[in-house]
Amino acid sequence: MLYAIVAEDVPDSLPKRVAARPAHLDRMRELVSAGRVVLAGPCPAIDAADPGPAGMSGSLIVAEFESLEAATEWIHADPYVTQGVFARVTVKPFVQVLP
Numbered sequence: 001m002l003y004a005i006v007a008e009d010v011p012d013s014l015p016k017r018v019a020a021r022p023a024h025l026d027r028m029r030e031l032v033s034a035g036r037v038v039l040a041g042p043c044p045a046i047d048a049a050d051p052g053p054a055g056m057s058g059s060l061i062v063a064e065f066e067s068l069e070a071a072t073e074w075i076h077a078d079p080y081v082t083q084g085v086f087a088r089v090t091v092k093p094f095v096q097v098l099p
Helices: 016-032 068-076
Strands: 002-010 037-044 056-063 088-093
Touching: 002 016, 002 068, 016 056, 056 088, 068 088
Parallel strands: none
Antiparallel strands: 002 056, 002 088, 037 056
């Protein structure tokens, strides 16, 4: 089943994001290689594709997992969680209707 992982960053998360990003992307690439990612990416803190020093306000991942528990365990082991980038993470079952 698909799960939506919605994460909100801590204030001024940019330095933490930069430090944790390589390890986070390695984990994401594993999911992509397994064909489990529908979409994933950050949410800019301002209305711009490149927010510069404003950084990001959070992230969205929609991916396939065996269960809600598996999705929750996966994100809680992610460097963005373990290294303090995310202040809050919500994991919900997701049903893709479009496209």
